[in-house]
Amino acid sequence: MKYDRRHFLAGAMASTALIGLSGCTTVNPATGRSSFTGLYSVEDDIKLGRQEHPKLVEQFGGEYENPRLKRYVVETGNKLARGTEYQQFPYQFTLLNTPIVNAFALPGGYVYMSRGLLALASNEAEMAGVLAHELGHVNARHSAERISAAQMAQLGMLLGAVGGSALGLGSEALQIGQQIAMLSIQSYSRQQEFEADTLGVRYMSRAGYEPDAMVTFLSTLREQSIVDAEMRGLPPGSVDQFNMMSTHPRTKDRVEAAIKAAAVSRPDNPRIGRDTYLAKIDGMLFGDDPSQGYVKGRLFQHPELRFQFQVPEGFRLMNGRDQIVAQNQSGAAIIFDTGKVQRSRDMASYLQNEWTPNTPLRDVERITINGQEAATGWVRGQDRRGGTVDLRGVAIRRNAQSVYRMLFVNPAKDSPRLARGFRETTYSFRRLSQAEASKIKPLRLLLVPARKSDSIGGLSKTLPYGKYNESWFRVLNDLKPNEALPQNRRLKVVAA
Ligand SMILES: [Zn+2]
Numbered sequence: 001m002k003y004d005r006r007h008f009l010a011g012a013m014a015s016t017a018l019i020g021l022s023g024c025t026t027v028n029p030a031t032g033r034s035s036f037t038g039l040y041s042v043e044d045d046i047k048l049g050r051q052e053h054p055k056l057v058e059q060f061g062g063e064y065e066n067p068r069l070k071r072y073v074v075e076t077g078n079k080l081a082r083g084t085e086y087q088q089f090p091y092q093f094t095l096l097n098t099p100i101v102n103a104f105a106l107p108g109g110y111v112y113m114s115r116g117l118l119a120l121a122s123n124e125a126e127m128a129g130v131l132a133h134e135l136g137h138v139n140a141r142h143s144a145e146r147i148s149a150a151q152m153a154q155l156g157m158l159l160g161a162v163g164g165s166a167l168g169l170g171s172e173a174l175q176i177g178q179q180i181a182m183l184s185i186q187s188y189s190r191q192q193e194f195e196a197d198t199l200g201v202r203y204m205s206r207a208g209y210e211p212d213a214m215v216t217f218l219s220t221l222r223e224q225s226i227v228d229a230e231m232r233g234l235p236p237g238s239v240d241q242f243n244m245m246s247t248h249p250r251t252k253d254r255v256e257a258a259i260k261a262a263a264v265s266r267p268d269n270p271r272i273g274r275d276t277y278l279a280k281i282d283g284m285l286f287g288d289d290p291s292q293g294y295v296k297g298r299l300f301q302h303p304e305l306r307f308q309f310q311v312p313e314g315f316r317l318m319n320g321r322d323q324i325v326a327q328n329q330s331g332a333a334i335i336f337d338t339g340k341v342q343r344s345r346d347m348a349s350y351l352q353n354e355w356t357p358n359t360p361l362r363d364v365e366r367i368t369i370n371g372q373e374a375a376t377g378w379v380r381g382q383d384r385r386g387g388t389v390d391l392r393g394v395a396i397r398r399n400a401q402s403v404y405r406m407l408f409v410n411p412a413k414d415s416p417r418l419a420r421g422f423r424e425t426t427y428s429f430r431r432l433s434q435a436e437a438s439k440i441k442p443l444r445l446l447l448v449p450a451r452k453s454d455s456i457g458g459l460s461k462t463l464p465y466g467k468y469n470e471s472w473f474r475v476l477n478d479l480k481p482n483e484a485l486p487q488n489r490r491l492k493v494v495a496a
Contacts, residue, residue, distance in 0.1 A: 066095070077091065086139050101221070103117055128207065128213065215256060231465065307432060336407075361393070369430070443462075450491050
C-alpha cells in the first residue's frame with residue numbers, strides 16, 4: 001500500500017538532506033513568527049516542490065481526468081492563492097484520482113486534494129477551506145521548518161553517535177537519534193495545524209468565503225473517520241495512518257479558536273456555493289477507478305485485467321497501487337500481486353525457483369484453478385516479533401511472461417481454522433469473460449432530489465460498503481445518526 005504521505009516526506013528529506021546546517025532565522029510574512037528554516041530558501045521550496053510533484057501524483061493514482069471539475073478546483077484554488085503572502089510561489093492545484101480521503105501540500109505552492117475528499121464536501125466553501133488550510137501550510141513554510149528540524153535531529157544524531165561510541169553506548173544512541181529524526185518529519189505539530197487554520201481562515205475571508213465552513217467540514221471528516229475505524233474493526237475515534245485526521249489532528253474547538261485568532265472581518269455576504277458545488281461533483285467517479293479494479297465487500301474484480309477472486313468472511317480488502325491486501329482482526333493476511341516469469345516452464349518451478357528461491361517449500365503441488373495452470377506450497381517461519389507463522393504461496397499462470405500470486409500469511413495456531421477459507425479463496429480466482437467484464441461499471445456519485453417514498457435504507461443500498469452503507473450515506477449527506485431524511489434538498493447517492 002503506497003498511499004502514505006510519510007514515505008514520500010522521508011524521500012523528500014533524504015534528497016535534500018545535505019543542504020547545509022549553518023542555520024539562519026527568518027521572519028515569515030504570513031505567520032509573523034521567526035522561524036528556523038536553515039539555509040532553506042523560498043527558491044528551495046519551489047525547487048523541491050517541482051522536483052517531487054510528478055512522483056507524488058504518480059504515487060496517488062494520477063490526476064483525475066475530469067476537465068470540468070479540474071477547472072473548478074483550480075479556479076477556486078487560484079482565487080484563494082491571490083490572498084496569500086508569498087505571491088512568488090507558482091501555485092498549482094491537483095485533483096488526485098484516488099478514493100482515499102486526503103489533502104496535502106508540497107513546499108513551493110503545490111496543493112493536492114483527492115476526489116475521495118471532494119465526495120465528502122457539501123459546498124464550495126468546504127472545499128475552499130481545505131485548499132486554504134493547505135495554502136496555510138505552504139505560506140507558513142512548515143515543510144521548511146520541518147526539514148530544518150530534521151536536519152537538527154540529524155546533527156543531534158551524529159553528535160549522539162560520536163558521543164555514544166566514546167561512552168561505549170554503541171548503536172542504541174544512534175537508534176534514538178533516528179527516531180527523533182523520523183518524528184520530526186512525520187506530521188505537523190499542533191501549533192503548525194493551528195497556524196494553517198488561522199491562515200486558511202484569512203485566505204477564505206479575503207476570497208469572500210464563509211470561514212465557518214472549515215468547522216462544518218471538519219465534523220464531516222471526523223464522522224467519516226469514525227465509520228472508517230468501525231469498518232476496520234477498530235474502536236470508534238481511533239485514527240490510523242491512512243486517515244487524514246491523523247496527519248491533520250484538529251478539533252472543532254481549535255478550528256473555532258483559529259477563526260477568532262485570525263481576527264478577520266467576515267465577508268458581508270459570505271459565499272457558501274452549495275448548488276454550484278453539487279452540480280460540479282454530480283457524476284464524479286466514486287470509489288475505485290476501473291483501471292485499479294474494484295473492491296465490492298469480499299469480492300475483488302478487475303474488469304481491465306479481467307479476473308476476480310473472493311476473500312473469506314472476516315477479511316477486509318484494500319486495493320493498493322501494486323498489490324491487493326486483505327486482513328482479518330487476528331493478524332492473518334492475503335496479499336495478491338503479479339510477478340514476472342523469467343525462465344520457469346511451469347508454475348511449480350516458478351513457485352520454488354523464482355518466487356521463493358531461498359526458502360524450500362513443503363508439499364509443492366501442481367493444481368488447476370478454474371482452467372488456469374497453478375501451483376501451491378507452504379512453509380512455517382518466524383515473523384519479525386518472533387511469532388510462528390505459516391505462509392502459503394499460490395502462483396497462477398497469467399501468460400507466458402507473468403503470474404498472479406496469492407500469499408496467505410497467518411499465525412501458525414490459526415492455520416486449522418483458516419485452511420478451508422483460504423482454499424475457497426484460492427479456487428475463487430477466475431478469469432472474467434469480455435461480456436462479464438463489460439458489465440462491471442464504475443460507481444458514480446449522483447445528486448437526486450429526495451422523494452416522499454425514499455428511505456435511507458433504500459437510497460444507501462447501492463454503496464459498496466455492505467453493512468456500513470447507511471453510516472456512509474449519512475456522512476455523505478451530513479445527516480446525524482437518527483436524523484430523518486430531509487424532504488426539500490438534493491441528496492448524494494451512488495450508482496453504477
Ligand atoms: Zn494540516
